[in-house]
Amino acid sequence: MKTEEIKKGVALGMRKDPVFIALSIIMTFFLLLFVVYPVVSVLIKSFNYQDRISLLSYASFFKYSYYYRSMINTLLLGLITTSIVLIISFSLSYTINKTNLPLKGYLKTVSLLPLISPPFIFSLALIIIAGRRGLIYHFLKLSPNIYGWPGLIIAQVLSFLPLGFLMVNNVLQSLDPSIEDASSDLGASQALTLFKITAPLSFPGLFKAALLVFIMALADFGNPMLIGGGLPIMATDAYNLWIGEQNVEMASVFCILLIIPSIIVYVIQNYLLKEGSYVTVSGQMVSTERRKIQWFIKYPFFLVGFLICLAIIACFAVIFLSSVTKLFMINNSLTLQHFSSYVGWKALKTSFIVSSIAAVITSFTSIIFSYILVRKRPRARQILEFMALLGFAVPGTVMGIGYILVFNKHPLVLTGTLLIIIINISFREFPVGLEAGISKLHQIDTSIEEASRDLGAGSFKTFIRVAFPLMSSAFAASFLYTFMVGMITISAVIFLIAPGTNLASLLILRLAETGNIGKASAMAVMLTIVVFTSLMLLKVISKKTKVEMLKGF
Amino acid sequence: MLTATCVFASGERVPVDTGVIKYYTDNDESELDPLASAIVKGTGLKLEPLRMSSGEAWARVEAEAPNVGADIHFGWPLSFALMAKEKGLLMPYKSPAWKNISAEYSDPDGYWYGWSYWFACIGVNTKLLSEKGYDMPRSWKDLLDPKWKGEVVMPNPGTSGTAFLTVSTIMQLFGEEEGWEYLEKLHRNVAQYTKSGSAPGQLVAQGEFMVGITWDQAVQKRKDEGYPIELIIPEEGTGYVLDIAVIYKNTKNTESVKKFIDYIGSREFQEVVAQYRSKVTYPGVEALVKFDPKLIDYDARWAADNRNRIMSTWKEKFAQ
Numbered sequence: 001m002k003t004e005e006i007k008k009g010v011a012l013g014m015r016k017d018p019v020f021i022a023l024s025i026i027m028t029f030f031l032l033l034f035v036v037y038p039v040v041s042v043l044i045k046s047f048n049y050q051d052r053i054s055l056l057s058y059a060s061f062f063k064y065s066y067y068y069r070s071m072i073n074t075l076l077l078g079l080i081t082t083s084i085v086l087i088i089s090f091s092l093s094y095t096i097n098k099t100n101l102p103l104k105g106y107l108k109t110v111s112l113l114p115l116i117s118p119p120f121i122f123s124l125a126l127i128i129i130a131g132r133r134g135l136i137y138h139f140l141k142l143s144p145n146i147y148g149w150p151g152l153i154i155a156q157v158l159s160f161l162p163l164g165f166l167m168v169n170n171v172l173q174s175l176d177p178s179i180e181d182a183s184s185d186l187g188a189s190q191a192l193t194l195f196k197i198t199a200p201l202s203f204p205g206l207f208k209a210a211l212l213v214f215i216m217a218l219a220d221f222g223n224p225m226l227i228g229g230g231l232p233i234m235a236t237d238a239y240n241l242w243i244g245e246q247n248v249e250m251a252s253v254f255c256i257l258l259i260i261p262s263i264i265v266y267v268i269q270n271y272l273l274k275e276g277s278y279v280t281v282s283g284q285m286v287s288t289e290r291r292k293i294q295w296f297i298k299y300p301f302f303l304v305g306f307l308i309c310l311a312i313i314a315c316f317a318v319i320f321l322s323s324v325t326k327l328f329m330i331n332n333s334l335t336l337q338h339f340s341s342y343v344g345w346k347a348l349k350t351s352f353i354v355s356s357i358a359a360v361i362t363s364f365t366s367i368i369f370s371y372i373l374v375r376k377r378p379r380a381r382q383i384l385e386f387m388a389l390l391g392f393a394v395p396g397t398v399m400g401i402g403y404i405l406v407f408n409k410h411p412l413v414l415t416g417t418l419l420i421i422i423i424n425i426s427f428r429e430f431p432v433g434l435e436a437g438i439s440k441l442h443q444i445d446t447s448i449e450e451a452s453r454d455l456g457a458g459s460f461k462t463f464i465r466v467a468f469p470l471m472s473s474a475f476a477a478s479f480l481y482t483f484m485v486g487m488i489t490i491s492a493v494i495f496l497i498a499p500g501t502n503l504a505s506l507l508i509l510r511l512a513e514t515g516n517i518g519k520a521s522a523m524a525v526m527l528t529i530v531v532f533t534s535l536m537l538l539k540v541i542s543k544k545t546k547v548e549m550l551k552g553f
Numbered sequence: 554m555l556t557a558t559c560v561f562a563s564g565e566r567v568p569v570d571t572g573v574i575k576y577y578t579d580n581d582e583s584e585l586d587p588l589a590s591a592i593v594k595g596t597g598l599k600l601e602p603l604r605m606s607s608g609e610a611w612a613r614v615e616a617e618a619p620n621v622g623a624d625i626h627f628g629w630p631l632s633f634a635l636m637a638k639e640k641g642l643l644m645p646y647k648s649p650a651w652k653n654i655s656a657e658y659s660d661p662d663g664y665w666y667g668w669s670y671w672f673a674c675i676g677v678n679t680k681l682l683s684e685k686g687y688d689m690p691r692s693w694k695d696l697l698d699p700k701w702k703g704e705v706v707m708p709n710p711g712t713s714g715t716a717f718l719t720v721s722t723i724m725q726l727f728g729e730e731e732g733w734e735y736l737e738k739l740h741r742n743v744a745q746y747t748k749s750g751s752a753p754g755q756l757v758a759q760g761e762f763m764v765g766i767t768w769d770q771a772v773q774k775r776k777d778e779g780y781p782i783e784l785i786i787p788e789e790g791t792g793y794v795l796d797i798a799v800i801y802k803n804t805k806n807t808e809s810v811k812k813f814i815d816y817i818g819s820r821e822f823q824e825v826v827a828q829y830r831s832k833v834t835y836p837g838v839e840a841l842v843k844f845d846p847k848l849i850d851y852d853a854r855w856a857a858d859n860r861n862r863i864m865s866t867w868k869e870k871f872a873q
Contacts, residue, residue, distance in 0.1 A: 022790045029608060089576060131759075132760065132761045132762065133760035133761055134760055147718055147745065159693045223562055229744075229745055230745055240709075240711065240712075241652060242612065242616075243608075243609045243612045243613070243711075243712060244608060244609070244612070244709060244711030244748075245612075245711050245864065245868060246611075246616075248616075254682065255827065326757070328758075330759065330780075331779075333776055341582075342585070343582075343585065343586065343602075402615060408616065408617060409620075413620055415620070416575075416622035417615065466845045468803045496576070497573035497603065498603060498623075499576060499577065499601040499602055499603040499622065499623055500575055500601030500603075502572075502603060510604065510749075511582065513747070513748055513752060514582065514747075514751050514752045514755060515751075515752050515754075515756050515758075515759065515760075515761075516582055516753025516755065519582065
């Protein structure tokens with residue numbers, strides 16, 4: 001009998017298990033309530049004009065340049081950022097994977113550093129470096145105008161580099177070098193090999209990375225807020241429309257138009273790319289001796305990677321310096337005054353609690369749910385997966401506004417509580433754990449679980465005793481990811497904080513906005529230290545317990 | 554557990570005063586901590602403040618109504634309090650502790666209490682000005698000089714109470730038609746509209762821009778800290794804001810909020826405020842500003858009544 005049929009039979013048999021049926025129903029209900037309903041509410045609101053159903057809000061969006069220019073800017077910014085991130089990521093990955101240049105180990109570490117700091121930390125650093133009276137002015141007497149396009153592009157590139165780099169690096173790592181070697185052996189120059197072999201082979205992977213960076217750039221909130229200098233960008237405009245002008249309808253239109261590209265990208269990525277994979281190589285990596293790359297190929301790549309790493313280090317350095325000086329470059333006397341803030345420490349504590357709880361919730365539910373999806377094959381698997389994915393795909397601003405619309409009236413008044421923040425973060429990051437769980441399960445053969453069942457264990461017991469331990473790495477990845485994002489997220493939670501539930505990341509944004517650069521830097525340093533320490537702690541635990549936790553970090 | 558059962562048994566939830574007061578405030582970073590500590594010390598209450606710019610707070614309160622997420626709003630321009638009162642969001646309370654403060658600073662029905670006031674002003678970076686050899690601007694009209702192009706930073710009236718005060722001051726000084734002409738010309742010189750009203754003070758102090766429109770203490774504080782910044786009160790006069798405290802109707806801490814209001818009307822608290830604000834309302838307590846700030850007869854009622862109209866014109870003209 002074909003294994004596929006056996007699997008199907010097993011799955012069908014297990015489908016009846018009441019515990020899993022109950023769990024599926026509960027999960028579906030939660031997804032509908034905490035992901036779909038808020039998004040739908042925003043959609044409904046966008047068709048609302050003075051309490052009537054109307055397309056007027058959309059009409060005025062496309063009529064007035066100050067509205068639609070925002071969309072053009074956002075898309076343009078996304079394209080520029082994505083292209084630059086891709087070029088740099090490729091250069092870095094190429095240097096690390098194909099050359100023997102010194103320092104390449106450091107390049108990898110440094111380019112991943114932005115992962116553990118608030119995403120707008122580079123805007124803050126750029127203001128200190130290249131603001132109208134920043135370092136550049138002090139030393140070179142130039143006053144560049146960093147606000148607007150230039151600052152925004154640089155800040156976004158640095159912020160989203162780790163993401164692009166991780167994905168591109170994966171692609172280059174899995175390329176079989178023997179194909180490149182074959183190309184060289186057949187007489188092609190290295191440059192020709194690069195353009196005819198390496199580049200086309202890595203194209204699908206690069207494209208995937210590009211899509212992801214693109215939607216991250218679209219949803220970016222902190223950088224446009226801090227260094228945009230009033231340049232209309234959709235995520236921040238939606239916020240300003242809501243907060244500054246109380247124009248809920250137009251804010252909703254912005255949200256809906258912001259969702260569309262993200263959804264398109266996710267559909268492409270999850271349904272089109274998944275099927276038609278271009279992977280030409282499979283099986284074990286052939287380890288051949290690494291060939292020497294000619295200088296005019298490797299040095300330009302190295303230089304790009306090296307410079308960007310210098311820039312990252314410089315940014316972290318100025319943030320640190322400005323946190324321990326009275327006013328960096330104007331009054332350089334050392335002080336710890338920026339660190340003594342009652343409000344600051346309290347916000348940091350809240351952030352830590354919120355992120356930890358969200359991480360626990362997310363990691364457990366995503367493992368259970370991925371198990372149900374893969375092994376139990378519920379009929380509506382595609383729809384359930386899409387619903388879950390929606391939480392991640394929809395920009396934070398949209399989820400924030402959706403939550404306010406839904407959870408501020410009876411019977412579900414949740415605004416003002418810590419719970420709403422925890423729920424929001426959990427459901428937004430849940431899909432990451434879910435995908436990790438699903439791909440892990442595809443690697444685990446069902447025979448072990450079948451054995452467990454044959455020996456008389458119930459389906460639920462099998463999950464707890466057999467499958468769950470095997471999935472520990474996916475569990476850990478989900479936990480870590482949610483925790484890290486929870487500590488630094490701003491775009492959705494900015495709508496949800498209340499007295500007593502302010503978060504550290506938002507406090508930094510507020511401090512930076514009001515020009516308290518020293519205090520903002522101090523908070524950013526503390527936040528980075530907390531995230532970093534937690535990471536290291538988890539790494540130690542994972543070593544002790546032999547759990548494969550920090551792959552990729 | 555027992556009490557919980559009782560509550561369920563009686564079928565009605567009795568609101569319990571928790572002694573924890575959540576409040577929205579426009580206090581900026583430097584005054585928030587000391588003022589909150591003073592209230593904690595004076596009342597024994599626990600406080601959970603959330604700082605927001607005034608306009609931002611209004612948007613939030615309007616969205617949250619009738620379940621406003623705070624018990625009290627402490628530090629909000631009077632015009633917003635009037636709007637909140639009109640919407641029926643406030644709880645009246647006649648505080649016996651306020652008898653020493655002149656009646657003009659509180660609502661006759663006890664809906665709002667004014668505990669300090671502040672005014673719009675211009676801050677300039679003296680170092681940058683002398684480098685360029687520019688004279689100090691002396692009036693609102695002086696800011697229209699083309700030499701300030703790209704050098705003026707002011708807050709956005711959608712989010713900032715300071716900016717809305719400035720805009721309505723201009724309207725009240727020059728009349729609406731000329732007021733809009735003024736703002737249009739000013740717009741040509743403005744490099745950035747910030748979200749918070751304090752930000753221009755900080756930006757000008759640091760030398761990011763030469764001229765900022767902001768509020769008094771945002772300049773004064775930086776000047777005291779040694780920054781090259783000077784406070785200018787425009788010759789035409791300037792508008793002021795009575796900073797108020799109000800109680801939201803939906804509060805469950807009905808006794809604690811009264812303690813809060815009583816305490817901020819005390820001489821003890823007003824003396825603390827006097828270290829951070831230009832003027833307080835308690836008679837005989839001298840605050841930071843000792844000179845005459847040339848306050849105009851600012852009409853907060855007019856500002857409240859016309860806010861929506863002014864803001865929609867503003868958006869049409871200046872939204873980017």
